[in-house]
Structure formats: structure tokens, C-alpha cells
Amino acid sequence: MNAQANYLLNNLIERSNVLHSNINGCRLVWREWGCQNVGRQSIVLLHGGSGAWNHWVRNIPVLEKDFHILALDLPGCGDSSDPPKPYDAESLAAIVSSSIDEVLKNHSSFGLIAFSFGGFLSGLIAHLQKQRINRLTLIGSPILGLTGIGPANDLIEVPKGISKTEAVPLYLHNLRKLMVFKPEAADELALEIHVENMAKARLRSRGIARTSILAESLKNLPCSLQCIFGEKDTTLHPDLAGVKKYVEDIHPGASFYIIEDAGHWVQFEAYEKVNSILQEILHED
Numbered sequence: 001m002n003a004q005a006n007y008l009l010n011n012l013i014e015r016s017n018v019l020h021s022n023i024n025g026c027r028l029v030w031r032e033w034g035c036q037n038v039g040r041q042s043i044v045l046l047h048g049g050s051g052a053w054n055h056w057v058r059n060i061p062v063l064e065k066d067f068h069i070l071a072l073d074l075p076g077c078g079d080s081s082d083p084p085k086p087y088d089a090e091s092l093a094a095i096v097s098s099s100i101d102e103v104l105k106n107h108s109s110f111g112l113i114a115f116s117f118g119g120f121l122s123g124l125i126a127h128l129q130k131q132r133i134n135r136l137t138l139i140g141s142p143i144l145g146l147t148g149i150g151p152a153n154d155l156i157e158v159p160k161g162i163s164k165t166e167a168v169p170l171y172l173h174n175l176r177k178l179m180v181f182k183p184e185a186a187d188e189l190a191l192e193i194h195v196e197n198m199a200k201a202r203l204r205s206r207g208i209a210r211t212s213i214l215a216e217s218l219k220n221l222p223c224s225l226q227c228i229f230g231e232k233d234t235t236l237h238p239d240l241a242g243v244k245k246y247v248e249d250i251h252p253g254a255s256f257y258i259i260e261d262a263g264h265w266v267q268f269e270a271y272e273k274v275n276s277i278l279q280e281i282l283h284e285d
Contacts, residue, residue: 005189012060019070021102028099029079031071034064041134041282042110044100045071046118048140048265049209050201052078054193055115058271059278067282070103072096074118076203083203089213093124100129111282113137115267116235117205123217130222137226137281139274140264142235143218143243146209151234152178152264158198171195181232181263190268218250225254226281228274230262255281 016031031053034040043063047055053071063069075083075095083095104110109132114122119141126136146152155174158167168191175186175194218225227247229240236243240258247254257277262270 002188005187005192008061009054009057009189009192012057019103021099023095023098023102024084025081026075026083026095027081028075028095029073030099030103032103033060033069033071034067037064037066037068040067042068042070042104042107043282044104044110044112045069046096046112046114046122047071047074047077048116048118049203049205050077051116051197052193052200054078054197055265056267057189057193059267059275062275063278063282066279068107072099074121074203076201078197078200089120089124089208089211092208093121093128096121097125097128100125108132109134111135111137113139113278114141115139116141116264117209119143120205120208120211120214123214123221126221126223127217133223135224135226135281136221137228137278139228139267140230140233140235141214141227142209143214143227144236144246145212145215146206146235148210164195168195171198178234179263179265180269181230181261182269185263185265185269190265215246218247221251225251226257227254228257228259228266228277230264230266230269231258231260232262233264233266235264 016033019030019032021028045056052073056071060069073080075092083092111134112122119138122136126133154177156170158170171194172191176183180186244256259266259270259273267274
């Protein structure tokens with residue numbers, strides 16, 4: 001990893017406060033920034049499947065200037081422990097919601113920003129937190145569910161036990177196939193994050209991501225809704241237009257943003273555009 005990328009990641013780690021909560025035997029790890037902004041709006045960030053807080057590495061430095069930021073490692077991901085088995089979207093959402101109550105017990109309201117798989121839990125969390133959630137922003141979440149076909153499923157399985165040298169080209173292939181549109185977006189920082197996250201990932205999320213749980217939970221949402229997608233996101237079904245129509249039908253007041261020439265991990269690949277949109281959204285009354 002080059003010096004600039006290494007500095008960005010390490011600087012965020014060093015400046016963060018690490019918080020813990022224990023919910024039903026599941027130890028959750030949070031990272032916190034913008035503590036000087038505790039009197040301002042709190043923003044909870046939920047990452048994607050097989051990910052960690054670092055999915056937001058290019059967004060936190062901007063958001064922390066004006067907001068109190070809390071980024072979670074979901075159960076079975078990153079530094080958090082595994083959830084009790086068996087688990088499903090509802091039980092995972094309940095764990096995360098209870099953890100939010102612990103880390104934000106002194107805060108009256110918050111906004112929730114969820115990427116990809118984090119979105120599948122976010123609608124359920126919004127209903128559990130209906131008394132104080134003020135907005136839900138989905139980024140790259142396949143609202144109508146993943147299917148078993150298409151580019152997002154054309155991934156190489158990385159065998160267990162092989163060396164990192166052998167694994168990196170396979171991870172790079174998957175990163176370019178699933179996460180970004182432009183090959184150059186799969187840079188050293190993206191690859192480092194992806195390899196580290198995959199090594200720690202234990203949560204089996206694809207089964208949940210193939211359900212309609214997000215589509216159903218967005219009905220009668222107790223807060224405002226914003227959706228941000230990369231135009232070239234390979235996870236969307238049946239297509240971006242179909243997702244947009246569904247959202248407009250169930251939530252006519254929702255905002256919908258499409259970033260040209262960007263893929264699934266749009267807040268990384270097109271971070272400047274996404275950061276600008278997020279600032280616009282979060283500064284709305």
C-alpha cells in the first residue's frame with residue numbers, strides 16, 4: 001500500500017475512539033469520530049457484507065468535520081464477535097438496534113447510512129428505532145434482493161490455506177467484478193481493505209441478501225429515505241430503473257441519486273460526489 005493510502009487508513013484508526021457493547025453474548029465493536037460534535041447530529045454507519053468500518057474510509061474524514069460519527073463492525077465481521085446461531089435479518093437487526101441504544105444512550109436522534117448488506121438490516125432497525133431515527137440513507141443496497149445470476153455472482157472462490165501472495169490476485173478479480181466499475185478504482189487501498197475484511201469475515205450474509213426483507217421493511221418507513229447508487233452497480237435486480245420505480249411507489253418522497261460510471265462500492269470509487277451528496281442530505285433540516 002502506498003504511503004498516502006497507508007496514512008489515510010492508519011490516521012483514521014489512531015484518531016478513533018473504540019467502543020464496545022455486549023448484546024446477547026455478541027461483542028460489538030464501534031469506532032467513533034467527531035467527538036467534538038457530540039452536540040450535533042449523530043450518524044451511524046453500517047458497512048456491507050464481509051466488510052468492516054473501513055468501507056467508509058474515504059467518507060469519514062469529511063463527515064466527521066460536522067457530525068458525530070459511529071461506524072460499526074457488524075456481527076461476524078471485522079473485530080466484532082459472531083452472533084448467536086441461528087441468525088436471520090431480524091435477529092441481527094435486533095442486536096444492532098440494542099447496541100445503538102447503548103452507544104447513543106445520551107442522544108435523542110440520529111441518522112443511519114447503510115451500504116450494501118448493511119441496508120438489509122437498516123429498514124428493520126429504522127422501525128425498531130422509530131422514536132429517534134430521522135433519516136435512512138441507502139448506498140448500493142440491492143433493495144429488491146440479490147439473484148443467483150449475473151456479474152455479482154461471477155466470483156472466484158478463494159481457497160482456504162493458500163498464501164496471501166496466491167490469494168491477492170483472486171481477491172483483486174472479485175473486487176473488480178463486484179465492487180467497482182473502473183479497474184483503476186481497485187487501487188492499493190481498496191485491495192488492502194478487501195483482503196483484510198475477507199480474512200475476518202464469518203457472517204454468512206448472501207442468504208439474507210437474496211430475500212425481500214429490505215423491500216418489505218422500507219414500507220411505512222418512520223423517517224425520510226435517500227438512495228445512492230452507482231450507475232454500473234452489478235448487484236441490482238432487475239435493474240436500476242426497476243429499483244427506482246419500486247422506491248418511488250412505496251416512498252414517493254424519497255430522494256434518488258445515481259452516480260455515473262461508478263459501481264457497487266460507490267462511496268469509495270466516487271467518494272467526492274458521494275461526500276457532496278451526503279453533506280447536502282445531512283444538512284437538510
